[in-house]
Amino acid sequence: MLSNLTITDFRNIHSAELSPTQNINLLLGDNGSGKTSLLEAIHILGVGRSFRSQQLKNTVNLNADRCVLFARSDDSTPIGMQYDLKTGLQIRLNNAPLVKVSELALNLPLQYISANCHQFFELGPKFRRKLVDWGVFHVEHHFNYHWQSYKKASQQRNSALKHKQSKLDVEAWNNTVINHGEHIANFRHTYLHRLLDAFIPIFTSLCTTFKSSIFTVKYNQGWAKDSSLHEILNNNFERDRMLGYSRTGPHSADWTIKINDADPSEMLSRGQQKLFFLSICIAQIEILLQEKNYRNTILLIDDISSELDWQHQVNVIKFLRDLPVQVFMTSTDKKMTTLMDETDDKVFHVELGEVKDGSLLSQIADT
Ligand SMILES: Nc1ncnc2c1ncn2[C@@H]1O[C@H](COP(=O)(O)OP(=O)(O)O)[C@@H](O)[C@H]1O
Numbered sequence: 001m002l003s004n005l006t007i008t009d010f011r012n013i014h015s016a017e018l019s020p021t022q023n024i025n026l027l028l029g030d031n032g033s034g035k036t037s038l039l040e041a042i043h044i045l046g047v048g049r050s051f052r053s054q055q056l057k058n059t060v061n062l063n064a065d066r067c068v069l070f071a072r073s074d075d076s077t078p079i080g081m082q083y084d085l086k087t088g089l090q091i092r093l094n095n096a097p098l099v100k101v102s103e104l105a106l107n108l109p110l111q112y113i114s115a116n117c118h119q120f121f122e123l124g125p126k127f128r129r130k131l132v133d134w135g136v137f138h139v140e141h142h143f144n145y146h147w148q149s150y151k152k153a154s155q156q157r158n159s160a161l162k163h164k165q166s167k168l169d170v171e172a173w174n175n176t177v178i179n180h181g182e183h184i185a186n187f188r189h190t191y192l193h194r195l196l197d198a199f200i201p202i203f204t205s206l207c208t209t210f211k212s213s214i215f216t217v218k219y220n221q222g223w224a225k226d227s228s229l230h231e232i233l234n235n236n237f238e239r240d241r242m243l244g245y246s247r248t249g250p251h252s253a254d255w256t257i258k259i260n261d262a263d264p265s266e267m268l269s270r271g272q273q274k275l276f277f278l279s280i281c282i283a284q285i286e287i288l289l290q291e292k293n294y295r296n297t298i299l300l301i302d303d304i305s306s307e308l309d310w311q312h313q314v315n316v317i318k319f320l321r322d323l324p325v326q327v328f329m330t331s332t333d334k335k336m337t338t339l340m341d342e343t344d345d346k347v348f349h350v351e352l353g354e355v356k357d358g359s360l361l362s363q364i365a366d367t
C-alpha cells in the first residue's frame, strides 16, 4: 500500500501531492492529461523501472533538470526516487540508498495492467514468464536466490561455450545450472497449477459464457518434459557450442491457460481477452493473500474502460472491492465516478499535469 505520494517534474506533472485511499483510486482525465504518467510514477517507486521508457531520463519534465518521486509504504517506510540529468538515478528506501531492486518489490508488491493488456497472448514468452515469476517471487521465498544463481551460472557456461572452451570447462557449470534450473521449473509448475485454480472461478464469473468450459494450464518448462535438464545439456552440447549459448532451460519457458484445449487468443474477443488477463492478475493477488496474507498489494490499471462494456466494468470493480488491494485505475469516462464508494474510494481529476483531489472538488462545489 502506498500513501503520501508527491511528484515533482515528472513527465507533464510539475508538482502533485496525493493522499490516496487504501481502496480504489480513480484517476480521471482527458487524453494527454497525465494519468498514465501518474501510474508510471507509482510503478517506478514499486519496481525501480518504468513500463514505457527504457531510460528514466525521458521521464524528467522537458523544462526541468531532474524529477523527484516520494511516497510512504504501509508501514510508513519512505521510498524516494530522483532522476537528475547530470547525476543519474538515485533510489532510496527507508532513508538509505537501495542495494537491490528486489528489496523494492518486497516492500511494495505491485502489478501493472496496461491499456492493451489483451495483447498478453501476442507479447511473447518473456512477458508471460515475467508474469508468473512475479507470483512465484512473492510466494516462494527462495525463488530469487535460485533465479539469480541460475542466471550467473548460465552466463558463465554460455561464455565458455562462446569462447570454445573445452567440454570439461563448459561442464564445470552444469551442476549449478541444473540444480537451480530444476528448482525454478518446479516452483513455476506448482505455482501455475495454483494460479489455474484461483483463475477459473474469477474468469467464469466475469465471463459467464465459459461457465462450463474446461481450463487447463499448458506449461513448457524450457526443455522436453520427459528428459532431465542434465540429459538435455549433454545431448545439446555440440549444437550449443555452435550457437555459443544454450537455448534450453528455464530461461526459455512459456505457459498459457487453454479453454477446451483451444488457444484463448483464437477464441476470445478483445474485451474477453482483457477480462482473461485481469482474472490472472486478480488470481495472483488472491494467492498472495491466501499464502502470505499479503494485504498491501497495489494494482495499477490503465484505462479500465477500454474494450469493456459498462456491465463488465461494474463486475470488475465489484471483484476489486472484495480484495484487500490498493487500486489505482485511470479512465476518461466520468461515468466511472458513479461506481465509486463515497467513503472508501477516491477520485482524482487530472488536467494538463495537475492533479486535484475529487473529494475536495465536491466540497468546493457544495459551498
Ligand atoms: N518528459 C516529459 N516532459 C513533459 N511532458 C511529457 C514528457 N513525457 C511525456 N509528456 C507529455 O505528458 C502528457 C501526459 O501523458 P500521459 O500520462 O500518457 O497522458 P494520459 O495517460 O492522461 O493520456 C502527454 O501530453 C505527453 O506528451
Ligand SMILES: [Mg+2]
Residues within 6 Å of the ligand: 032, 035, 036, 037, 302
Ligand atoms: Mg494514458
